[in-house]
Amino acid sequence: MSVIARFLPDNPVLTKELRVRMRGARAYWILFGYLGFLSVQLWFQYYGWLNTVHSTGSGASEAGRLGNEIFGYLLVAQMFLVLFITPAITSGALTIEKEQRTLDMLTLTRIPRHAIISGKLLSAVSFTALLIISSLPLISICFMLGSIDPKMVVSTYLEMLMGSVLIGAVGLMWSSVLKTTTTAVMATYGCLFVLFVFAMIFYASRITGAMGGGGGGIFGTSIAAIFQSWFGPTFLGINIVEGVGFAVFCALTAWLLCALAMVRLEMFPERKALLLRVLAAVVVGVQILSLNNWWVRSWYNRGGGATMVAAEPPIGVLLFTCIVLLMLMPIFGTGEVQPYEARNYLGYFAKGWTPKGLRRGKLHSGLPYMLLLTLLLLGLYALPFVFVGKTASITTSSIGGSVSDTAWNGGPTTQPTAPPGFVNGPNGVPVLAAKPAPAPKAPPVPKVGDFPQVAIALLATMLGLGLFCQFLSVAFRSRWIAWLIASLILLLIFIVPEISTYSATSQADLGIFNQLLCDLFYLNPLQSILQMIHPANYMEHRYLTFTDVPVWQITTISWLAIGALSFIATLPFAAREGKRQVPIPYEEQVMEA
Amino acid sequence: MAMIEIKHLRKEYKDKPEPAVKDLTLELEQGDIFGFIGPNGAGKTTTIKMLATLLIPTAGSAMVNGIDVVKHPEQIRSIVGYMPDFFGVYDDIKVWEYLDFFAAAYRIPKDRRPQIIDDVLALTDLTVKKDSYVEALSRGMKQRLCLAKTLVHDPKVMLLDEPASGLDPRARIEIRELLKELQAMGKTIIVSSHILPEMEEFCNKVGIIERGEMIVAGDVNTIARTVRGHQNISIAVVNEIERAEAILIGMTDLVRDVKLTNGLRQLNETSAEDLRQQTLQRENYSSKGSVLQVSYIGEPDEEYHILTALVEAGIKVRAFYTPETDLEDVFLRVTKGQVA
Numbered sequence: 001m002s003v004i005a006r007f008l009p010d011n012p013v014l015t016k017e018l019r020v021r022m023r024g025a026r027a028y029w030i031l032f033g034y035l036g037f038l039s040v041q042l043w044f045q046y047y048g049w050l051n052t053v054h055s056t057g058s059g060a061s062e063a064g065r066l067g068n069e070i071f072g073y074l075l076v077a078q079m080f081l082v083l084f085i086t087p088a089i090t091s092g093a094l095t096i097e098k099e100q101r102t103l104d105m106l107t108l109t110r111i112p113r114h115a116i117i118s119g120k121l122l123s124a125v126s127f128t129a130l131l132i133i134s135s136l137p138l139i140s141i142c143f144m145l146g147s148i149d150p151k152m153v154v155s156t157y158l159e160m161l162m163g164s165v166l167i168g169a170v171g172l173m174w175s176s177v178l179k180t181t182t183t184a185v186m187a188t189y190g191c192l193f194v195l196f197v198f199a200m201i202f203y204a205s206r207i208t209g210a211m212g213g214g215g216g217g218i219f220g221t222s223i224a225a226i227f228q229s230w231f232g233p234t235f236l237g238i239n240i241v242e243g244v245g246f247a248v249f250c251a252l253t254a255w256l257l258c259a260l261a262m263v264r265l266e267m268f269p270e271r272k273a274l275l276l277r278v279l280a281a282v283v284v285g286v287q288i289l290s291l292n293n294w295w296v297r298s299w300y301n302r303g304g305g306a307t308m309v310a311a312e313p314p315i316g317v318l319l320f321t322c323i324v325l326l327m328l329m330p331i332f333g334t335g336e337v338q339p340y341e342a343r344n345y346l347g348y349f350a351k352g353w354t355p356k357g358l359r360r361g362k363l364h365s366g367l368p369y370m371l372l373l374t375l376l377l378l379g380l381y382a383l384p385f386v387f388v389g390k391t392a393s394i395t396t397s398s399i400g401g402s403v404s405d406t407a408w409n410g411g412p413t414t415q416p417t418a419p420p421g422f423v424n425g426p427n428g429v430p431v432l433a434a435k436p437a438p439a440p441k442a443p444p445v446p447k448v449g450d451f452p453q454v455a456i457a458l459l460a461t462m463l464g465l466g467l468f469c470q471f472l473s474v475a476f477r478s479r480w481i482a483w484l485i486a487s488l489i490l491l492l493i494f495i496v497p498e499i500s501t502y503s504a505t506s507q508a509d510l511g512i513f514n515q516l517l518c519d520l521f522y523l524n525p526l527q528s529i530l531q532m533i534h535p536a537n538y539m540e541h542r543y544l545t546f547t548d549v550p551v552w553q554i555t556t557i558s559w560l561a562i563g564a565l566s567f568i569a570t571l572p573f574a575a576r577e578g579k580r581q582v583p584i585p586y587e588e589q590v591m592e593a
Numbered sequence: 594m595a596m597i598e599i600k601h602l603r604k605e606y607k608d609k610p611e612p613a614v615k616d617l618t619l620e621l622e623q624g625d626i627f628g629f630i631g632p633n634g635a636g637k638t639t640t641i642k643m644l645a646t647l648l649i650p651t652a653g654s655a656m657v658n659g660i661d662v663v664k665h666p667e668q669i670r671s672i673v674g675y676m677p678d679f680f681g682v683y684d685d686i687k688v689w690e691y692l693d694f695f696a697a698a699y700r701i702p703k704d705r706r707p708q709i710i711d712d713v714l715a716l717t718d719l720t721v722k723k724d725s726y727v728e729a730l731s732r733g734m735k736q737r738l739c740l741a742k743t744l745v746h747d748p749k750v751m752l753l754d755e756p757a758s759g760l761d762p763r764a765r766i767e768i769r770e771l772l773k774e775l776q777a778m779g780k781t782i783i784v785s786s787h788i789l790p791e792m793e794e795f796c797n798k799v800g801i802i803e804r805g806e807m808i809v810a811g812d813v814n815t816i817a818r819t820v821r822g823h824q825n826i827s828i829a830v831v832n833e834i835e836r837a838e839a840i841l842i843g844m845t846d847l848v849r850d851v852k853l854t855n856g857l858r859q860l861n862e863t864s865a866e867d868l869r870q871q872t873l874q875r876e877n878y879s880s881k882g883s884v885l886q887v888s889y890i891g892e893p894d895e896e897y898h899i900l901t902a903l904v905e906a907g908i909k910v911r912a913f914y915t916p917e918t919d920l921e922d923v924f925l926r927v928t929k930g931q932v933a
Contacts, residue, residue, distance in 0.1 A: 013698075107647075110699050111699075267646070586653070587663050
């Protein structure tokens with residue numbers, strides 16, 4: 001301990017937690033139970049195999065299969081155990097201190113907040129690490145049976161450890177936000193359950209994708225693609241050991257969650273908003289970039305041996321960017337306005353757009369931050385084209401116009417088509433051809449729009465939605481109600497037109513009311529992109545009012561109108577709020593001085 | 594420069610209509626031991642928490658050693674030691690580890706910690722418990738351990754919220770002795786309590802707070818005088834008690850009232866020492882006469898006029914003294930029994 005401690009930074013929380021964790025018999029009983037469970041499982045598998053060998057007399061070729069099987073089962077069992085044990089430790093880490101009334105004394109010392117959080121997380125993860133490392137002798141049996149690559153063991157152990165870091169950070173975050181251990185444990189395992197369901201969807205979509213050739217729909221492919229970008233052998237276009245992509249994702253997300261937990265321990269959490277915002281942008285950015293990169297690569301490589309193929313042109317990846325931004329807007333765009341701020345609402349609103357305003361997590365700077373994030377994510381769309389060596393046509397969805405609508409609906413069976421001037425090199429990555437290819441034919445369907453149009457529609461949506469969120473925040477005077485309403489409305493925009501469309505057989509059937517509900521499609525920026533992907537048959541199943549106008553134009557105009565109306569409607573509510581006789585808080589006066 | 598300077602401090606809680614603290618002003622010099630007295634819910638804990646940077650004041654300002662508590666909470670934390678009214682201890686941890694944990698948290702270098710831990714353990718008389726588990730300590734010991742924890746970073750100012758609540762008499766006396774030692778070390782201490790007798794023994798200043806307002810604050814005796822408008826003098830005489838009483842009543846410009854008592858001092862019957870003294874007094878006075886309780890309204894430092902008059906009249910005066918201020922009496926007079 002003291003030898004290790006010499007190399008670690010002096011973190012009293014970590015020291016204390018490590019000391020206490022291994023004190024008494026409890027830790028050793030857990031270790032005993034953990035290894036006992038795995039041993040029994042191994043024992044059953046091994047003797048089952050032995051019996052089969054005795055009865056059928058199969059040779060050594062089966063041993064490799066058994067090794068693989070044992071490895072797989074042990075891994076799954078360990079993964080479950082680890083994913084349940086780590087949050088059990090971290091979800092109570094801070095709430096117990098709150099309940100015991102020790103947290104105040106701790107926060108009043110000069111210990112940095114990040115030392116508290118990192119100490120708690122590291123101590124929990126190091127216990128998990130102890131558990132899984134102690135299971136290595138069991139895994140070594142698989143080496144004896146053969147067919148297991150040490151590299152595979154290292155990468156799966158790395159994935160397991162990083163998974164426990166991520167889940168541990170989820171527990172720690174809830175522990176910091178909530179007041180009691182019971183609620184924190186419930187929230188953490190709730191998150192675990194959601195992640196589990198998400199993983200199931202991934203496997204389902206992967207299976208259907210494998211069977212139906214690009215099936216599982218565009219969302220199935222998207223979700224699969226995210227996981228692919230975690231688990232796959234490449235991350236951001238770099239060939240790496242399997243599992244490192246997942247490890248990077250876990251580390252980044254855990255970092256964000258820990259920052260959230262840390263900020264909650266601060267006296268003025270909103271002053272630390274910049275840290276959270278930058279981290280959120282980094283996490284979202286890396287994931288989106290990774291997804292974009294995978295998607296664009298697969299598109300150029302389609303049919304060329306890739307296990308999963310993007311069935312849609314690169315512009316389709318922006319669908320995912322859109323979803324992420326729409327989900328984040330109610331989180332960052334809502335807040336609470338104080339009476340002294342509402343007194344001069346226009347001035348307050350303007351201040352949010354300054355660097356000083358962006359540094360603080362107040363209502364006024366949520367919208368500017370989200371617009372910056374939108375610009376960043378749109379910018380990240382361009383980068384994968386650099387990776388695959390096709391910088392010329394970032395904004396071209398169908399490559400050089402050489403692929404027709406039907407061609408990319410064909411899915412993986414379609415032959416790879418290199419862009420003009422390029423031929424397919426190794427790994428299907430287009431390389432410059434020695435001789436320019438003959439000019440391709442123009443696509444038969446007129447183009448609706450491309451990257452610039454998507455960018456305009458998306459920015460307008462974010463602006464309108466952001467102003468709407470501000471209106472909700474000021475009108476309801478509660479951040480949580482505003483957040484809930486905004487999210488519900490977004491959900492309705494996604495679901496209601498689908499239902500109305502499915503219930504009708506033709507446009508003539510629709511009443512005025514149903515027609516209006518169908519037209520909610522216009523508020524969904526995803527529809528603009530979908531129309532660009534399927535310009536030929538987009539209108540077939542959607543009974544929209546304006547069939548001749550591109551969807552992105554109406555989306556842009558509608559959201560700008562909603563934004564303007566929301567802003568005007570905010571003013572009287574702000575004036576009402578400003579009338580409340582509440583003095584300017586002391587800390588604000590101090591900040592100004 | 595004042596060590597603690599509170600000006601018009603105010604604290605409102607979101608869900609309560611009445612502010613917990615309103616317009617509180619206080620100034621303490623270095624070495625002052627300030628007794629913060631008030632009924633439960635009067636705002637003592639809120640004020641102390643604001644000074645400890647746990648709560649943000651709504652208005653007003655609070656400075657410790659010239660540093661604003663809201664502007665530079667980090668600097669405040671290194672010069673202030675705070676002991677909460679309710680506190681917990683960690684499980685499965687030894688006394689020295691507990692102190693080492695806090696010493697490390699206060700960024701005290703590793704090589705200096707063992708010495709500091711030994712020092713604070715000696716000061717709080719817990720040296721023998723160094724290797725015991727914290728949860729095995731008695732309540733009084735835990736309280737002392739918490740005090741030891743507040744001392745590891747050698748704070749200039751100590752904020753002690755009800756340090757003696759829930760303790761048995763012996764543990765209370767031990768805490769009291771400890772506070773006297775801290776006083777000797779020159780620390781500025783704010784100590785809140787609603788057990789009054791123990792406060793007047795070591796506090797040089799007291800403040801009485803009710804419903805978030807400081808009703809009186811200052812030197813203990815001065816407060817008593819202001820509150821009552823008079824000062825008590827006890828005169829024990831051997832003979833002619835009625836004549837002595839008549840003489841005293843006659844001095845209307847100096848004496849407002851004279852009461853005959855059995856001469857027992859109001860002692861809190863908590864410690865063995867107090868009980869012994871009480872018995873001693875009972876033996877002394879009940880057999881040999883009585884004590885006159887005089888309400889003196891003359892100028893301070895001119896009480897000798899009364900003594901002179903009695904002696905000149907030939908009355909045998911056994912004792913002439915001003916009894917220790919009865920803080921409980923003061924407290925009952927100024928407070929109305931309401932809480933915020």
